[in-house]
Amino acid sequence: GDQVPIRIGVQVAGTSGWELSALEHDPQKAVRSFTVAAQPLANAEAGKIALQSGAVDMIVSDWIWVSRMRASGADLTFYPYSTTSGALTVPGDSPIKSIADLKGKRLGIAGGELDKNWLLLKALAKKEGVDLEASVEKVFGAPPLIDQQLKLGRIDAALNYWHFAARLEARGYRQIIDGKGILQGLGITEPVANIGYVFKQGWANAHKQAVNDFLHAVENAKKQLCSEDQTWRNVIPMLKANDHATQDKLRQRYCSGIVQAGGKAGQQAAERIYRLLRELSGNRLTGEAAALQPGTFWTLD
Amino acid sequence: MNRLQKFFPVLSLAAFFAIWQGLAFSLNSTLLPSPLMVLGVFWLELISGQLTYHLGATLVRLIVSFTIAMLLGSAIGLALGRLKKLDAFFDNWLVIFLNIPALVTIILCYVWFGLNEASAILAVVINKLPNVVVTVREGARALDQDLLDMARCYRMSRLNTLQHVIWPQLHPFLMSATRSGLALIWKIILIVELLGRNNGVGFQLHLYFQLFDVASILAYSIAFVIVIQGIEYTILKPLDKKSQRWRR
Amino acid sequence: MNRLQKFFPVLSLAAFFAIWQGLAFSLNSTLLPSPLMVLGVFWLELISGQLTYHLGATLVRLIVSFTIAMLLGSAIGLALGRLKKLDAFFDNWLVIFLNIPALVTIILCYVWFGLNEASAILAVVINKLPNVVVTVREGARALDQDLLDMARCYRMSRLNTLQHVIWPQLHPFLMSATRSGLALIWKIILIVELLGRNNGVGFQLHLYFQLFDVASILAYSIAFVIVIQGIEYTILKPLDKKSQRWRR
Amino acid sequence: MTDIRIDIREKVFPAVGQAAAHAAIQDFHLTLHSGEFVCLVGPSGCGKTTLLNIVAGLDRDYRGEIRIGRQQALPKIGYIFQNPRLLPWRTVRQNIELVLQESSAGNTVDFLLEAMRLTRFQHVYPERLSLGMSRRVAIIRAFAIDPELLLMDEPFVSLDPPTARQVRELLLDLWRKRPHTVLFVTHDLREAIALADRLIFLSPSPMSVIGDIRVPIERHLRQDENEIEAFRRRLLDGAPHIKQLL
């Protein structure tokens, strides 16, 4: 029958472009129930605007925001995409070996005061008896600036998005802990997707078959990227990285973030994270709603 | 008629809010919260102390960078407007600095001078300065030569000439530089705070932007507008009035 | 001396690049690429067609929104400057619109009117308009009543009065609104493109910012500065000269 | 055009800031007959310019009325202001041509420029003129529109005697050819006598008419300096309230 067009807002620097590229090269393309139109976007905020204004059907974002928006009446829903999240990185020869060593150091934080990783890192540190808020000199800034400041040695450690961390790692920097590690430290061991596809539920219900086919196809594409070198080679130009070490590191971190969607345990873990973040941010990140909004996660069936 | 005119400012504000309320009511969307909702958020942020803290941080930056940019810009603008040779030489630079994107100066300031307060203010000044220069330069070019000659002939001191002959003529230009300057600095400061500060209204706006919380964004915007209205009514309007009182 | 002055623009550009080269050489960091390196990037982007494509997109937006903002803003500014009552009423609105953060108007325009070219341009116009109004209003307040009376007494048509009596007096204000206006629009357009367009210099600058590619950022900035210099030399300077030629 | 009837009960400049309100004109009544040449003589600051502005319709903030016969439309007014009021960004010729309705008046403009000895300067901007030259341009501008009512506020100061004489003759020529009503302000009694049908003497402000005297010298005799001087002496020896003005 007719193919349903799906317009996807793709951040130029993001990973969803890789998968869409893989889909594009897939020989099955012609027989699918959907077609994909990628819409380049400059940053995450542009995606949110594009989705709300109806310029795209899907973007990549996080579920806490989706829950918050649902609480205020928006009809958005989320499908898990990846567990890859930011990491705390220090120079290779840094004396910092653990969170406790951050005391008295300059810590660069991308994403601001309500950054999830920062909130959770503080909670973990507290558990270990360290008050990061008081003992660390915080430097907030845009991710590329934080990255640059670390390279220049103007800050001692950086809590930044995963691909900045991966690129640094390839250049000999050390990861102290990443988002997954922080969650584990806080007792949440189930893999919970950090980011995922976000779309309007009404729209998805109207095109259920196509949406689900698309989500399946993306999952396959992801697996291909990790298992088939030819597919991977196609996206290498999109990495904007010339050296093999960086390319490999990016692939490694990307592939380790693959999640299987759904599962009761995952949902429950998400509930716990939600409540944790709500408390840690004093409602500011999550909004007033006491619990994760029902329907936040889209289920494939 | 004159009686009624006194209430115009109040009436116009009422009209503004009425239109807003009407739109919000008819759209009924989280993307345009009603004035009352915004007021609620405003109030919560105010009593939590967040608003005062961040607004205060932004205002300190605004005042410092505005003062520097206006003083320096007026001096340079006056010099370029009066000295043809200086102008011929530096005109190119002016166009360059006027049109270097804010993003570029901000990034470079942060990268070269660190993510600190001084860089932030420097970045704002660099962005605002050329605008002041360009405006004051136009004013300086249009100065009345007859009056300047009079001042020279009567051996008025430089200071007196500046204060009593030149300044009043530049006044409309300075007022326009001030009004659009506050607005421009505000736009720049938001980017500056967004990219490299951990407080200030820009920082907050970015936060709420990430959350797409329009009500909070509007609450902070209104807080700033209120401050500027305060400056209007306590400083700029009286200045306007004083400077206009000699007109028939 | 006059001979030398002719070369001032060239000399000043040379000085600018010399200082830049010197700094780049002594710093020797990727954070300040040398002019030559930037030129190389510029050239590559140019022959790849990228530069022309994105710059073209930005310029179309610039021209359309600038034209609308200047025409509308001049008309409103003139009206507010001359009609005291209108001014008393709308003054508040002006302050509000002047100081609503660019971010807010951009988001609202996009969300309400869709992520399209018209919204982008509307957002720029809304941001620029109040600045033009404020500047022209100052000019309109300072108009020479004697000349206006003369025009009225001799029954000059409205059009003639506007063109030959009012416009020349507003000229310095319009020039300042134009120069600082191009620069302001440029700052706004970058945010507009960042948040909702998939082409334009703003889009590219952000991309290179993510990659921290300072050379490319500077290459795009320079491209824009060159365009504005072009406008300066082909339009603004001749206008300046024409409007100044009556002065002793 | 028919008669112009000026009735100003009161013209007060309102108080502003430190400056008190100022009553400039009070109970001022005057009828200008069609085609009459009327000179106004009064002390500096008495309200002459204020009056001309009211007659020209530039100032409507007064109690009273200006009636211009039964005519509906205002007459075409040429006003030579006390300062030249040229547009500095337009050349001499452009300044004049701007106020002309039809462009066909080129002939007259050429003629007037020549008569004022400004042909050589017609393409010059006003800032490059002397004050007397600027005043002559303002005079041409007023003459060129062929006015029905001519308001002249000390038009011939800053002109040297030969030029002033010539302009006076030109004015009378034009006036004889196509009679229009003239309201002429001057401090020069000799000039007033040489030109006017009637002399109106004015009190210090608040201004009112304190003397309305017809000049009895026939026009063809006015070339004679002695005739004018004789009448001037008579005025000087006349009523003391007028004498104190002179």
Next chain:
Amino acid sequence: MTDIRIDIREKVFPAVGQAAAHAAIQDFHLTLHSGEFVCLVGPSGCGKTTLLNIVAGLDRDYRGEIRIGRQQALPKIGYIFQNPRLLPWRTVRQNIELVLQESSAGNTVDFLLEAMRLTRFQHVYPERLSLGMSRRVAIIRAFAIDPELLLMDEPFVSLDPPTARQVRELLLDLWRKRPHTVLFVTHDLREAIALADRLIFLSPSPMSVIGDIRVPIERHLRQDENEIEAFRRRLLDGAPHIKQLL
């Protein structure tokens, strides 16, 4: 102060755009003796204002030299410009006081305001004055600084005869009390004769001196209109190149 020696070989306003270059002054030589009252008489546009600007040091773009004795410092100059040049944003009094070096001159200012009948208007902004009143303020400003050299460019136009007479007397009073050199431009020959030690007649531009005539009437006789009229007639019947100016 010693003599002022004016030697201007050439003053040319350069061509700009359509306007041709204009030679305003050529081979102009004049010595003003200390404390002398010199009147300049010449046709409109001949270059009188240009000359005063050069003497005042406002225009340095000419070939020639102004020498002021052996004195190093420029003398204190009071310049009554052809237009009043008041600062519109300062009141009458503030305009005057701005140019005074010491604030102790309050007495003189009060006296001058009274003499010019402007005391009532001292706190008024210039836009609320008549032109004649503004000119009087400009006159006060020049007198108040107690100048060593007084440049006056048609200072008394727009003044009614009684006021003009009074100001003339005031000027002569001040001049007698503390003699300063005066360079006075006027088109009114009677005024020139009544005031001057010497009359300088000027040619049309390019301006040069075409007559340098000492006024032979003793000062105490100059109240008499007839004396002045007689000398005037003599001038009118005199040399044709001067007569044509009058």
